[in-house]
Amino acid sequence: MPKLYACIISPAAEDPHGLMAVARDFSYSIEMLEDGVVFDVSGLERLVGKPRLIAEKILEQLRSQKIPGSIGIAETVDTASLLARQKKGLEHVIHLPDSFQKLPLRDLEIEQDTLNVFHDLGFRRVEDLLAIPRDELIRRYGGEFERVVKTIEQQGERLLTPNVKENHVAWAYDLDFPVEDFEQLIFILNHGLDKIFAEVHHHGFSTEHLDITFRLQNKTGRDYEIKTSFPTLDKTFWLKLINLRISMDSPEAGIMAFRVTAYFTKPRPAQRGLYAVSRPEPESLLLTVGKLKKLVGVDNVGVPVILDQRLAQPFALDADALPKGKEKIEVREEHSVIAFSYFHPPVSAEVLVRDKRLIFIRTRLFAGHVREYSGVWKSNSKWWDRSWKTQEWDVEIDGHGVYRLCKVENDWFLAGEYD
Amino acid sequence: MGNLSLVKSLSHLQEEQKYTDEVVLERWGIAFLRGGLAEIAGEPSSGKTSLPLTLLSQLTQTGEICAVVDSANSFDPCSAVLGGVELENLLWVRCGGDLEKAFMSADMLVQAKGFGVVWFNLNGLSQKQLRMVPKTYWYRYRNRIKETPTIFIVTAAEPIVGSASQRSFSFTRDRALWSGVGRYKLLREFHLSCHSRKGSFSQNRGTRDNTSIPNANPSNISYLPTAFAVPKLSHRGTISGLGTVSERRSRHFSGTPLPIKIEFDYTEI
Numbered sequence: 248m249p250k251l252y253a254c255i256i257s258p259a260a261e262d263p264h265g266l267m268a269v270a271r272d273f274s275y276s277i278e279m280l281e282d283g284v285v286f287d288v289s290g291l292e293r294l295v296g297k298p299r300l301i302a303e304k305i306l307e308q309l310r311s312q313k314i315p316g317s318i319g320i321a322e323t324v325d326t327a328s329l330l331a332r333q334k335k336g337l338e339h340v341i342h343l344p345d346s347f348q349k350l351p352l353r354d355l356e357i358e359q360d361t362l363n364v365f366h367d368l369g370f371r372r373v374e375d376l377l378a379i380p381r382d383e384l385i386r387r388y389g390g391e392f393e394r395v396v397k398t399i400e401q402q403g404e405r406l407l408t409p410n411v412k413e414n415h416v417a418w419a420y421d422l423d424f425p426v427e428d429f430e431q432l433i434f435i436l437n438h439g440l441d442k443i444f445a446e447v448h449h450h451g452f453s454t455e456h457l458d459i460t461f462r463l464q465n466k467t468g469r470d471y472e473i474k475t476s477f478p479t480l481d482k483t484f485w486l487k488l489i490n491l492r493i494s495m496d497s498p499e500a501g502i503m504a505f506r507v508t509a510y511f512t513k514p515r516p517a518q519r520g521l522y523a524v525s526r527p528e529p530e531s532l533l534l535t536v537g538k539l540k541k542l543v544g545v546d547n548v549g550v551p552v553i554l555d556q557r558l559a560q561p562f563a564l565d566a567d568a569l570p571k572g573k574e575k576i577e578v579r580e581e582h583s584v585i586a587f588s589y590f591h592p593p594v595s596a597e598v599l600v601r602d603k604r605l606i607f608i609r610t611r612l613f614a615g616h617v618r619e620y621s622g623v624w625k626s627n628s629k630w631w632d633r634s635w636k637t638q639e640w641d642v643e644i645d646g647h648g649v650y651r652l653c654k655v656e657n658d659w660f661l662a663g664e665y666d
Numbered sequence: 667m668g669n670l671s672l673v674k675s676l677s678h679l680q681e682e683q684k685y686t687d688e689v690v691l692e693r694w695g696i697a698f699l700r701g702g703l704a705e706i707a708g709e710p711s712s713g714k715t716s717l718p719l720t721l722l723s724q725l726t727q728t729g730e731i732c733a734v735v736d737s738a739n740s741f742d743p744c745s746a747v748l749g750g751v752e753l754e755n756l757l758w759v760r761c762g763g764d765l766e767k768a769f770m771s772a773d774m775l776v777q778a779k780g781f782g783v784v785w786f787n788l789n790g791l792s793q794k795q796l797r798m799v800p801k802t803y804w805y806r807y808r809n810r811i812k813e814t815p816t817i818f819i820v821t822a823a824e825p826i827v828g829s830a831s832q833r834s835f836s837f838t839r840d841r842a843l844w845s846g847v848g849r850y851k852l853l854r855e856f857h858l859s860c861h862s863r864k865g866s867f868s869q870n871r872g873t874r875d876n877t878s879i880p881n882a883n884p885s886n887i888s889y890l891p892t893a894f895a896v897p898k899l900s901h902r903g904t905i906s907g908l909g910t911v912s913e914r915r916s917r918h919f920s921g922t923p924l925p926i927k928i929e930f931d932y933t934e935i
Contacts, residue, residue, distance in 0.1 A: 526731045527780030535778040539759055542774070543767050547760040551743035551753045562743040564758055571754050574729030579750050581693050582723060585856055586715035586745040588789055591738055591763065619844045621851040641853050643842050648710025649853060663740065665853065666708075666715035666789070 251291070251298060252407065253305055254327040256283035257316030266316075269308045273301075276409045276451040278324075283316065283331065285324055287407055287451065299343055321347065324405045325398050329354055347401065348374040357395055373399050408513050409451040416446045417508040425464040425501025429493045432502065437486060443509045444480045453478035453514035457507060459489065464501035471496075476569060477529045478512040484530040491537040495545065526572045536569060559637060559653075559662070560589070585665050587651070593660040596652065608644060608652070610661060615644040620652075641665070689817060691720055696860070698833065703808045703818045705827040708837030713858045714821050716749070717837075718785045721819070723750035730782030733757040733775045737768035738790030757781075765795055769803060772818075776807055779814045788822040796826050804830035825863065834864040 253273065255266055266284045270277045276287035288301055295301045298320045305318050319330030326347055333354055350373045352365055370376055376384070381396045418439040426432055447454055455478040461469040473492050479485075527535065539548045549566040599607035605617045622640030639662070640652045649665040688697040694717060698704050708714035722732050723746075732755060734741055739760050743753060759775070761768040768788070775784045788796060804820075804827045811818045820827055825834060843855035 526729070526782075527778045531778045531780065532731070535774050536757070538774050539771055542770055543759060543761055543764075547762065549758060551741075551746070551756060551758045553743060553747055553753070564760065570731040570757050572729050572731045573752070573754050575727045575752060579723075579727060581691060581720060582750040583693065583716050583720045584745060584748045585713075585853070586719050586749065587742040588715050588740045589742055590790065591740060619842070619851060621844065621846070621853060643711075643844070643853075648712075648839070649842050649856075650710075663742070664710050665856075666711055666713065 249322050250287065250289045251301070251320065251322060252285055252324050252327040253288045253301065254280075254283060254285040254319045254324075254331040255305065255309065255316045256280075256319070256328070256331040257309075257314055259314050259316070260284070265312050265314045269305065269312060269314065272308055273305060275449070276407055278407050279410050280328070283328075285328055285407065288320070302343065321401060323401055324407055326401045329398070348372065348377065352376065355395060355398055406514050407451055413450070413511070415508050415510045416443045417506060418443045419504065419506040421504040422502065425503050427501050429497065429502065430490065432505070433486060433490060436489065436505075436507065437482065439507050440482045440485060443507060444482060447509055447511060448480060450511065451514075452511040453480050454509040455479070455512045456510040457485065457489070458510075459493075460506045460508075461498050461502045462504040463498055464503055465499070467500070469498045475529070475533055478515050479530060481530060484534065487534050488537060491534070491541060495541050532569060540566075587663055588666045589663040590661055593653070593662050596659045596661055598652070598654075598659045605640065605642060605652070608642065612661075613644065613647045615647050617642050618645050619643045622652075689721065689724065691717070691724065694720065694860075696835065698817045698819070700815045700817055701812045702832040703804065703811060703820070703827065703830060704833035704835075705825060705831040706819060706821045706835050706837065707823065707825045708821075709823065709839065711842065711856065712837035712839045713856055713860075714837050715745075715787075715789065716856075717835075718783070718787070718819050718821060719746055719749040719751060721817070722746065722756065722783055722785065723752075725782040726752035726755040729755065731755050731757065731780070732783040733759065733781050733785070735759050735761065735768055735772045735775065735784065735786045737761045737765065737786070737788050738763045740790045741787060763791065765791060765799070769799070772807065773810070776810045776814070776816065776818065779816070781814075781816045783817045783819060786818065786820045788820065788826070791822075793822075793824055796822060796824075799826065801828050801830065804828065808832075831864060834862070836861045836863055 255269065257266060259265060260280070260282050263279055263284070267277065267279070270284050270286040273288050273291065274286040278285050291301050292298075295304055302318050302320045309316055309318075317331050317333075319327040319332070320343060321327040321330055329350060330343075330347060333350060352371060352373065352375075353362060355373070357365075365371070365376070370379075376399050381400070384396055385393050420435055420439060422432075444454075455475045457473045459471040459473065461471075463469060471489075471492055473485075473489060475488070526532075536548055546564065546566050549564045550568040550570055552563050552565045552568075554561045554563055594610045594612060597609045598605060605620050607616055608614065620640050620642040622638070624639040625637065636655050638654045641649065642652045643649045651662040651665070653660055653662045688699050690697045696717070698721060706714045706717055722734075726732055727750065734756065736759060739762055741758060741760075743758075746756070747753060757775075759771045761771060768786070768791075772784060772786045775781060807818055808830045820831070825836060827834065838859045838861075840857040840859055842853060843857065844851045845854045846852050
């Protein structure tokens with residue numbers, strides 16, 4: 248069902264109570280702007296009629312409250328506010344979506360340089376831009392211009408951010424008898440999430456943060472904070488995530504009561520475009536990472552990070568991070584290097600050294616003569632509390648591979664292979 | 667005769683692949699099919715780890731999210747950075763040598779859909795253990811992956827995937843090139859040979875392409891018995907990259923890209 252938004256731009260916006268009162272007569276989802284108010288009037292078509300009639304009703308209310316203002320009504324927040332702003336200051340004017348095409352380009356928040364180019368080309372109104380191919384516009388003026396194209400096509404992605412005092416909603420449930428296994432409570436939680444998500448949605452918000460509090464049989468409490476990197480009201484997703492989180496660290500006693508709190512967040516706009524590259528859906532990625540952590544351990548799934556230290560293994564795994572899918576501005580040419588592959592645990596070795604030269608190596612994997620080697624290398628970043636004990640060589644073994652050979656005190660081992 | 671209607675036509679088998687585009691590594695002269703399972707096998711120090719890193723580099727730079735199933739905790743992020751991989755776009759799963767967990771992890775990643783590459787790195791696990799893995803696992807991956815844009819790559823010391831793979835390459839090292847004399851030597855290059863056991867090399871085959879290669883377009887042959895349908899192809903190349911002494915020692919700090927030279931000489935065997 249298409250959405251419909253109304254925007255009132257008024258010189259009386261400094262005193263917002265009057266405007267809020269007018270908006271409340273038509274909608275529960277209201278956002279105050281610096282110079283007016285925008286509110287969701289979707290669904291009023293059935294009660295009142297066409298957008299023009301809705302706008303006239305709003306106008307009547309404004310007149311009755313003796314508030315001057317111009318009204319814009321359109322299917323997106325951006326379009327409604329642009330329409331309402333076009334003749335700021337005039338009293339009681341209605342702007343319908345049809346008049347959007349006549350809007351001058353200077354009202355669209357386009358950079359001055361681009362506006363000058365348009366002016367030179369003879370484009371002055373939205374309808375002039377709509378007459379030329381949009382792909383060509385984006386190609387010429389870059390990705391930033393996509394936003395302008397969406398605005399002129401009345402497909403703006405800006406969402407309404409209602410002004411409400413509450414920042415969370417909660418739901419609680421007391422059980423008749425203690426339950427050991429949380430999975431048995433999923434169907435009750437399902438019912439609870441239905442209720443609180445309906446309330447969150449009613450306020451025009453979404454959520455990316457749930458708190459779950461258990462009252463346990465042993466008179467103690469247990470809190471779980473569950474956060475995602477994106478707002479969503481997908482109940483199935485939240486149930487899976489909650490179940491995963493609690494199964495990784497279950498309460499130590501039977502559950503007597505629980506309470507769920509959802510914190511409000513601005514909903515996310517649809518971000519996937521026609522040319523979006525391959526990425527898992529955020530919900531799917533988060534759930535998969537949760538499942539993997541349950542399988543292989545919390546510290547074994549994450550994003551690799553390089554440490555700025557001269558250590559034998561100067562990297563770590565950031566278990567709290569998720570892959571971002573960030574696009575690099577300058578893509579390097581195809582590039583290959585000899586990769587290194589670690590042995591875990593390192594393979595112990597017996598090494599024959601003659602005249603300070605490496606001659607022969609025997610390990611549980613192979614035995615062979617050293618054909619070439621380079622070294623000795625040393626690596627240690629924390630020299631103040633550790634001596635430079637580890638010595639390294641790169642060695643090529645006859646009939647086998649190229650390895651990194653290490654010596655710590657009198658023990659030799661292979662750290663890994665070049666591959 | 668009515669039973670014959672139950673037999674699917676060969677053309678149907680070919681159409682089951684939802685994504686048909688390929689990711690081409692021009693310098694290596696190898697193409698990977700999206701939604702396909704590819705296998706890279708090779709002896710120690712034969713370049714079987716460098717190739718997946720090059721592919722990861724190409725895709726993570728364009729913003730695709732990729733994943734590494736590190737069965738034996740052998741993955742080296744430093745090499746990945748030097749190879750151009752954007753670590754921010756990489757999910758690293760360490761399985762600590764547990765084969766079962768590694769296979770389950772790979773399965774979860776395949777089911778998540780949308781990853782650019784899932785690299786199932788089995789280097790470091792015992793071949794005896796790997797040979798005991800039922801072939802049905804690989805068919806499961808193949809079936810799961812075909813409707814996704816994901817390239818599923820398996821690397822191991824020996825070929826283990828069998829007929830479930832769409833592409834299979836085996837690498838050998840001809841020689842390692844060292845520079846310098848006495849104690850002051852440096853590992854410079856690997857000279858490699860790549861043999862296509864299944865599938866084909868890319869049409870654009872590198873810098874010294876004087877040899878014609880018989881048409882081995884996989885779209886024509888993917889459903890035929892591979893041993894008969896696919897000509898044995900081979901090309902040779904070098905990977906270089908450990909630079910000067912100062913570069914060699916500074917790699918942990920700066921992650922400076924090292925100079926690289928790859929030249930391929932294609933021969934048919």
